[in-house]
Structure formats: C-alpha cells, structure tokens
Amino acid sequence: MGLRPVRAMGLALLTGCLWAVAVSAASDKVRELEWDDLMPSDWNPVAIIEKALNGKKASELMDGSPEAQRFLTEYNSAMSTAPVVGELDGQRVRLAGFALPLEFGGMEVTEFLLVPYFGACIHVPPPPANQIVYVKTEKPYPVTGLYDAVQVTGTLQAKSYLNLLGDAGYTMEVKEVEPYL
C-alpha cells in the first residue's frame, strides 16, 4: 500500500531528470569547428594572388623590386581583410589552436589570439584574418608553453567590420580555456 506513492514519486523524479538532461543537451549543443570552417567556401586566395600578380608569375618577380613590393602590399591587405563566415556568428562552438598571449593577469593569460599554428611566424606571412580568433577568458589560463595547444568553448562572434581599416575577424568570450591534448 505504502509503496505506491513512493513509486509515483520515483517516476516523477526520473522523468524530471530525463527532461533536465534533454534540455541541457539541447542548450549545450556545441559545434566542433575546424579551422577550414572559418573560411567562407567561396573565398579563393589563389584568385587574389593571381589578381595581385597581374598576369605575371611569382618566380618572375625580383625580390625587393617595386612590382614585388606592390604585389606584397596588395596580397597582405587582401589577406588581412579576408572575409569571415557570417553564419557562424552567435553559434556555440569549440575550437582548438595555439594561444598567443596578449594580456596577463598575474601569471595567467586573460586575452590571447587563437591561431591554427605557431612557430612559423617568421618565414611566412601571418595567417589571414579569418584564421585568427581573438579570445577573452573569464577564468585566466595558466599557459604552460607556446607550443602547447588549447581548446576553447563559447559563443563565436563573426564581425565583418571591426574597424575603419575593414578588418574582419572572429572574437570569442569564454568562461575558461582547456588544454588540448
């Protein structure tokens, strides 16, 4: 006799739990991003290079000649204003990369640039603007080394217009940063 109310309560509790799990799963739906996903599918850097080359071959350009300079300037500005994927704006995403520290709080990093690679900065131009994510973290992260990858989860903001120079870019404000293993 006395069992029935208990069982009913148990059922209610179980239903409640299931519902809570379902809801949290829905709101926590996080899209796992690859760095490729941050480039619009119709964005073609090769076309940009060819346009900047103006019908010439890159091997024909003399190092340091005015033409090469002009090509480099044009190419750089095209890369820095590389478009972002507008649909990603406001989506909850997870992304892994390398953290270039910009701001420290004590020994821990509070702001950094998330980039797809590190250590090649000297020899090749920096990654195009749509391959850099400017991250601010609520909980400072103790960076262990520049060559250790990190992973962030949060809402991505894709702005096609960041400043007067037409810089496009991604920003993210996250609660915490995790090491990426």
Place this chain on the structure above:
Amino acid sequence: MAIVRLALQSVWNRQVTAGLTVLAVALSAAMLLGVEKVRRDARSAFADTISSTDLIVGARGGPVQLLLYSVFRIGDPTNDISWESYQHIEGLPEVSWTVPISLGDSHRGYRVMGTTQDYFEHYRYARRERLRFAAGAPFEEVFDAVLGAEVAKRLGYALGDPIEVAHGAGTVSMLTHEDKPFRVVGILEPTGTPVDRTVHLSLEGIEAMHVDWRAGVPIPALRVSPQEAEEMHLEPDAVTAVLVGLDSRVAVLRVQRYVNQYRGEPLQAIIPGVTLQQLWDMMSVAENALRGISIMVVVTGMLGMLTVILSSLEARRREMAVLRSVGARPLHVWGLFMSEAGALALFGVGLGITLFYALLAVARPFAAREFGLHLPVAPPGPWDLAILGFVVLAGFVAGCVPAIRAYRLSLSDGLSMRI
C-alpha cells in the same frame, strides 16, 4: 595518545640531536618554500610590468632582449631606431598610440628614460593600472624630470629639487651632464615595477643634454648653455624603442609582420605577452633544476633524520626493553618511533615556515633594491602546502624504518646485559 606523549618526552630527553634534526628539516623546508616563492613571484612581477601594450618596436636583435631592455631596463639596447622610422610607425593606420622611449643615461645608478607625455597616458602595468602621481605632474619644460617612487624615496628628492644626469649606466660616472641640471616636477606612486627605479625625462631634455656632444664626448668649444639649448630645435634623431597600441588587437600579427619587413631600416616588433612566454619557456629549465635541487635538499634532511633515529636505537635498547617489560606491545614500540619521526618532521616543517617568513622579511628590501623583484608576503599556496604535507608524510614513513628494527628486537635483547 599516551604513545605520542611518551615519544615527545623521549625526544625531549635528547634535545640536542633532536634539535639539530629539526633544524635540518626546517632548513630544507625553508629552501623549498623560498625557491618556489622566487620562481612564482619573478614570473608574476614580470607579467605585471606591462599591460595593454600591443607591440614593442626596436632595433633588430633578439625579441627577449628587446623586451628586457625596453620594459625591464635589464641589459643594453642593441641599436637605436631612427626618428623617421618612428614617425612612419606612428602614422600607420592601425596604430592608435605610440610612446617612444630613449635610454642610455643614468642618475646615481638609476636608469634615465626619455619619453613623451603620452607615456603617463598610455603606459599600463598589472591588469591595466595607470601610472599615478604621488606629487606633481608630468614634465612640461625641457629640463623637467619625473621620478619613480623608489628613486625619490631612496635619494630623498622632493618636488623642485635639482638633479644632474650622468652619461652611461654606471652607479658613478666620470662624464656627467652637470652643466644642464634637471628639476623634479613629479613623483610617481609606487608600482612594484621597474618604473619605480626610473628617472623620466622628456625626449627634448635628453636631446638638450647631448646637444653639445660630438663623437660621444662633450666638446668644450661647442658648449651650449641650458637657456640656449631650450631655444634650439630639439627633435631627437633616434629613439631606443617604441611602445605601440593598436585600434584592434586582431591586427597585431599583421602590423608585427609589417614592421619586421620594413625596408627603411632593420626593425623588429614583438608582442610583449608572446615574448614573455618565450622568456619563461627558456627559464623553465633553470627553474626545474632549482626545484630538483631543493627537493634533493629535503631528501637529504629526511635521511639525516633517519640516521639520527637509527643510530639512537642502539642506545635505547634498554628503554625499549623496559617499555616492553611493563606491558608495551610491539605495536606500541612501532607507534613510538613513528610518532617520533613524524613529530620531528612536523616541528621541522613548522620551524621551516617560520624561518622562511623571517628570511623573507629580511630579504624583501634587498631583492627589491638589487633586482627589482618584489616579494609580497603571502600565505603558502596550495603547491607549497602539498609539498610541506608530503615532507611530514615522508617523516612518518621514514619512522617505519627504525620502527621495524625496534619491533624485531626481542625483549631479552634489551634486558640481558651485554657490554
């Protein structure tokens, strides 16, 4: 509990050896705490010295070196950068503000830095703190000077005092700019950064000091009076480094690339945070070595304690036998030695903590003065506590060794008289 009391009283009976053992453990614990403290505080002191600066531009060389001389006033600049290059960088569309700095002179051992009023506006330290004036205001005139907190305090300067600047960075100098004294117009509040140990002048002031210098020495025939110097056109030819703030931090990598590839002059731009991390990556080898040594010292302390207890075992055979004869079981004897070793380790660690804070109190002013290293007094962190807890635990474990020995000694062994 009775066992513990018995153990303590037994230890008390051997005050000298026990005291020395406790001291050895205490010294090793203090060393461990000290190494950890310096390691951590050196890091955060460095990180707290620069904030909100996106790039530092200087002559080409090592990135770490540029960071060290431009921000921490450690080491010497590799080269200057021309005023034209500075103006070019200032004019870049991405750049929001620039602060040129010029190094190379000193005042009684404190570095002199030439800069503009923008320095007081834009320089930030420790989580975007601005520089604040304890007295006075930024320099206005050519021969005005603003002192860091420590310079003013240690040398006893007040507003309006005259100071003379020496050429070069020694604590004493044969070549001074005594003909063109500066006047203290501002004193900054303490920041806990190298700013405290800096004398700030205007770039025009630096230029005016050297206006009658040729080929690295003052030429008597060209002597220019301060009044004449003030009238002259005092645009500097070169600066040592430039702090740069950008409109958008997303552009940092691009501007860095641009400066590194600048054709007018070999320049380099560094992102302070990245270079700081590089510095730490380099230092971590030495840090780990230091850590390893301090752990070895702890192990040595523990072994010393073990030796003392083990060697006392022989002398205490009678003590053990008497205990056994009045009804102590082998387990009690075991407990006796465990508590003895544990107590020694515990007292050692306790004394070590006291010793560490006493040393810290003594070393603080010295470290701040000599190395610019600010060591705040703070309770031990979780890592410290874990390590200290481990030392105490190791003490208890070490107690097992003599405990096993004593446990094995039979009752008759101690009672039968053998000399």
